[in-house]
Amino acid sequence: MSTTADSPAGLLRGAVVGLGMMGRHHARVLQTSGVVTFAGAVDPEGDRHGAVRDPDAVFPTIRTLLEHGRPDLAIVAVPTEDHLAAAVELAEAGVHVLIEKPLAESPERARALVDAIRTAGVHGAVGLVERCNPALIELRRRVQAGQLGQVFHVATERLGPFPARIRDVGVVKDLATHDLDLVGWLGGGVTTLSAQTQHRMNRPHEDLVNVVGRLEGGATFTTMVDWLSPTKVRQTRVLGERGMLVADTLTADLTFYANGEVTSDWDSMRSLRGVSEGDVTRYALSRREPLLAELEGFVALIGGEADPQAVTLEEGLAVVDLAEAVLRSAQSQETVHVLPSRGTRPDAGTGHGSGAAGNAGGNPAPSVPAPAAGGPR
Ligand SMILES: NC(=O)c1ccc[n+]([C@@H]2O[C@H](COP(=O)([O-])OP(=O)(O)OC[C@H]3O[C@@H](n4cnc5c(N)ncnc54)[C@H](O)[C@@H]3O)[C@@H](O)[C@H]2O)c1
Incomplete structure (x- = not known):
């Protein structure tokens, strides 16, 4: 042994x-x-x-x-x-x-x-x-450092063909859980969401979802995820008052599209476009393997390190709640309101009285405290 x-x-x-x-x-x-x-x-x-x-x-x-x-x-x-x-x-x-x-x-x-x-x-x-993808880590660092100024919108896209081995869940729980986690991680917790789904492959679960919603900081978000596209797309964009950061998590590239300083003389064009195109910068990133970073973060958590790079059980639970809220919204065709803890509110809905959300409790805080560093053997 x-x-x-x-x-x-x-x-x-x-x-x-x-x-x-x-x-x-x-x-x-x-x-x-x-x-x-x-x-x-x-x-x-x-x-x-x-x-x-x-x-x-x-x-x-x-x-x-x-x-x-x-x-x-x-x-x-x-x-x-x-x-x-x-x-x-x-x-x-x-x-x-x-x-x-x-x-x-x-x-x-x-x-x-x-x-x-x-x-x-x-x-x-x-x-x-x-969350361990180098492009997203750097994107978040730059957003938090104020590079974009006020954040207006977070958009994620996760498109591609269906991996036939997945039988137990639909695209919301399998793939969109990444996005529902990311939009909150990048722009503050989700406060409201509204979703549409499609079932095109004759499976019990949905194979496409489109979510629109709002985040705690006031920014809006959209998430588009499917198993129907003939090419793989993994993109996260954060739009702010000074420009837009775009992360491609397939290639781990991060690009900044700055708002132009030079104003156009073409007034009608300016009013249509709102901002002018400025410099484009693609950042050179050190590309560490995300799964290795994830393992290191977990080992650091076990070792009692302060603020390890690990996604907590409560965050994982909150994402499952959000996925459930997305499916409820798609089914009821109503907007779902989410508590700041990211649990869904039992009396939520659009005011039609039907309660689009319905998650009892909503707050994922566990009743037993987390173990001390190293945990009991
Ligand atoms: N983080 C990510 O980006 C990501 C990507 C893909 C899959 N996943 C997740 O990983 C999990 C597995 O997905 P997958 O795509 O590898 O599925 P898979 O079907 O390819 O693999 C699952 C494996 O588990 C084995 N298995 C089944 N029951 C078992 C048991 N009781 N004990 C030990 N092994 C058992 C199966 O034989 C199979 O080899 C899912 O929860 C999926 O959502 C995460």
Whole structure:
């Protein structure tokens, strides 16, 4: 049986549960990062993508992984509807868990998951990995430093073909959870939203969503996400009084479109366009792998570091609430109002009296405090 005491330099031992499209990348990072030592992988289907160097480190169940030597941390990358069972089993065994987004397929199960992690006294975080994208980190830093002046609008687009393996959730919970998290992270929490969806692939869940809403700071936002487009687009734009920052998270590029200083003589054109085109600057960024940054942030959280780069369970829960609010809005055709905590308000709606939101409680704060640094063993 392996333990942390056996691992080089006392590094934490990290495992991955689920060796699918996402888990295989976590397996690669866990084996190469130097931040942790690799404690093994779990997948009942085995290592279909050839992600694990040592075949003896692949186990069919969490129980067999634990019997081989309990890891300090595990990344849960099983299908979304299986997150709860896997995370609870690991947490109850004393393993810190980084859970892929979305936390769960419903607010109720996401809350049950957070409660179980709190009760077990281990650390938890959520794999909303876009927050570790270098272009978005730099975009946010520049917005917060005031480069754009007042922020008017945040827009995200996440378009592309359907990945046929996803059966348990629709595009809102699978993909738009990234966007619902990002708009709040960049522009302040979501206060209202209104959504439209499309079902074009004859599946039980939606395959396109368009969301429009407002953020706490007064800016508006739009989010367009689909599984219907024949090309992949991953773009986030923040428009402000001095120009626009555009992040392409596929290429990790960040570009600034400044408002022009030189005014045009063509008055009709000026009034149509509002601003003139100015200089365009593409920033040179150091491109660190987001999954590695995410793992480092989780290790820092476990180590008790102040303000680690990790998405908290409460933030993950809030995004599941927002996704639910998006689906309710699309179904009811009403605007949903969201509390500052980003839980949805039970009496929300457009004033038609039907209560488009309906989330009991709304506030995702768990009843049990977070564990101390390092967590109990
Ligand atoms: N952060 C991101 O950008 C991102 C990207 C893709 C997927 N994800 C998330 O990662 C999770 C997995 O998605 P995916 O695309 O890799 O799915 P996938 O279907 O490709 O892989 C899931 C794997 O989990 C395995 N599995 C099922 N039950 C298991 C269990 N009880 N224990 C261990 N393994 C089990 C399956 O055999 C499969 O190999 C989902 O929650 C998804 O939303 C996140």
